[in-house]
Amino acid sequence: MSRQAPVRDFAPTVQRLRIRYAKRGRLRFTSHRDFQRALERAIRRAGVPVAFSTGFSPHPKISYSNSAPTGAASEAEYVEIGVTVECDPGLVGAALDSALPPGLDIVDVVIASSSDFAARLEASRWRIELHEADRAQVEAAVATFLAADEVEVQRLMKSGMRTFDARAAVVEALVLPELDAELDTGAAGAADSNGCVILELVVRHTTPSVRPDDVLSALRRVADLVPPAPPRVTRLAQGPLDPVSCKVNDPFGPDRAGVE
């Protein structure tokens, strides 16, 4: 007598919702798996009519893209859920936001208009706060880095230690003027900008992906730049890259156009 997956009538997916969320403050230490668990529970608490896969152990239909590393904050993470009832994205966003702990915050929800979303995430804009760092030294290191054609770095991955180029993917690297750093009191919540050098990067998504810590490794490699305190990293944006202006655009653009 073998066991079979019970036959159940699962309501089909009638709508896909794309969600932009932020990982802020102390909850930037959540790993991708931590966030997955938190979101699934928030969906249940909020009563969002999520669709389930069929089979022995049904799973909620949620797909994640391109999550920021553990320890990095982010203003622009994306996830997509399938629902069984046509929903108002604003209501779902508000309900999920209040069901998630403060620090995991829903920023925006749109109705998916096509299934090409992953391809839209071409690049990220990152902000790296280097506390107690020497501005001139950082500027010099960045200049050396940008002048190079290739800077090889190493990172431990699932497949083992890999060596790859951290330079080509970096489209822009800019040390912000002091004034800009102080003006920024946005949601990213930079604790104190005093004595802090801010580096912004625009990095094209490649395989293997080049992360901010890889760029920091590269700066160390080319110019011996060693931040005195652990740097604080925030992803500010993720989306289509305008190669001329180096601007990272809103990936929800086509969805908004499709709805309205």
Added chain:
Amino acid sequence: MIRGSDATGYPEDMTVEVNAELIAETARTRDGASVFDRLERLLPLVSKPIQYVGGEVNAVHTDWEAADVRWAIMYPDAYEVGAPNQGVQILYEVINERPDALAERTYAVWPDLEALMREHGVPQFTVDGHRPVGDFDVLGLSFSTELGYTNMLTAIDLAGIPLHAVDRTIDHPIVLAGGHAAFNPETISDFIDAAVLGDGEEAVLLITDIIKEWKLTGRPDGRIGLLQQLAKTGVVYIPQFYDVEYLPDGRIMRVTPNHAEVPWRVRKFTLMDLDAWPYPKAPLVPLAETVHERMSVEIFRGCTRGCRFCQAGMITRPVRERSITGIAEMVQNGLEKTGYEEVGLLSLSSADHSEIADVARNLADRYEDSQTSLSLPSTRVDAFNVDLANELSRNGRRSGLTFAPEGGSERMRKVINKQVTEEDLIRTVTTAYAAGWRQVKLYFMCGLPTETDDDVLQIATLAREVIKAGRAVTGRRDIKCTVSIGGFVPKPHTPFQWAAQLDHESTDSRLHKLRDAIRQDREYGKAIGLRYHDGKPGIVEGLLSRGDRRVGRVIEEVWRQGARFDGWSEHFDYERWMAAAQVGLAGTDVDVDWYTIRERQQNEVLPWDHLDSGLDSEWLWEDWQDALEEVAVDDCRWTPCFDCGVCDQMSTQIEIGPTGVVDLPMPVVSRPSFVATGGGA
């Protein structure tokens, strides 16, 4: 805010650490200011930093200044083990519900963070407000096991609190131990100010009242004054108010109070009417992954099955059930508040609930279509248990089934009073395999009193019969059975408290013989999995379980030598413990063997005799003699009282159903609407 204006003889810092001064400085202000800024800089450098940041769903935030009494509650193990602990979650809520009190949680930090905290002068902190533990009025520790003792010392030291209770001043928190290990807190009596036996809910409320009164009246007689107020209740044990004298041969001569108004014996707390205490009402949902990714509902407390090895069953009497309606309400409320997809119905033997069949059927009906799974830790060997498991796993999710015969031979099971026959077991597993389960787990113990090699070897015979029966009933070859074996450690307040523990060499030798017997079985061996640990950790646990005050020096020494996280095999170091015992017990007439593998006589004063679990010591001795004669004792839930003494001594009674409620109405679920109302988007 507390200030130590009337502190007398503030001791100079005891331990020389890298930044002990900074830690002490932080503690001295006692204003509860967050140390998160300083901690945050260390977090990128440690593994799994999420465990230190708090931010759990349902965590409570109370204003520091608004509370008269402030508790730091610690589960002295890693966050992943401590965060799901029900005891801590219950007390956290019970205290925080009071407008005049607050409770925050703290857990053991891993050695990587400990080293950084010492280097940078960051004190032991709570994960809620990241406040220094030294700023609180009470550091309450819940000990499920003695193996958390070294983690307690790390926390006390990192908090800037003197290690020894007698060196603390009015500026330091009261260090309070609770949990099952607190039924013999003698080995940690140097380090704790107080211990509470039994159920914590009412205990923390009483202690909060006493501390509040003491603080509001200007803290009369300082720290000692507070400890006296606590001791006077008769339910809070203050070790320093008792003197222990020893006989020339090393045994205890007597334990006597050395303070006025201190009782000769300290009673345990017993909470009655569980339905009136539906905690936790809002279970914590950690962000970090933990050992129990589910919501738990305690369906009853206590157990009177009378298994003679089981300390939990002995010290939590009598049985007090939560009603079927109470359980259903807690399940529904908890699921709504947490979003968990699994509910565990917990107790010491869940299938023994008087209404369990109706509970299971009703809950299975309610949650059948909601992707919610229900589980019952099934330990009783009974076909009825399989029916329950089938009911609870209706919607398809099935892991293994676990049964605990505990003893390999019929004779052994009589000694331990686990009334299960081989026929029971075979019938039960046959039912399970026939119902579609493919894997059954069997739990046994090794090293039980009077055990011989043959008793343990019979585990192999039993496992073989189990596979044979499974193959016969299913006609399949993929039937599996996993045998897990734990080493028996005699515990205080049980009939086996007088027994000799088996030495680790004999434990290992028996387990190896069993392993070889299973391996050599060509027909069935491959279908039987065997899991066991070596006997050494059990010896340390035995030393700590039945030790007396002299063992405190061993704990301190081994901690100074670096012992941490002793419940984790990768951190536990037997040789280090034995070396520390050499140092710590030097100059006494006793050693590790004396505490562990020595049988005690009836007239010996046991270290915990002045701590009253309600069990009559005459009855315990008779039950020990019955064990040796292989005589069974029944369960007082369905046979007349056999005078274990608890209900008389504690003025309690069995609280069980049935309540008569058979069918519960389906809950009214108000589904929120996310439907677009038009023009809104």
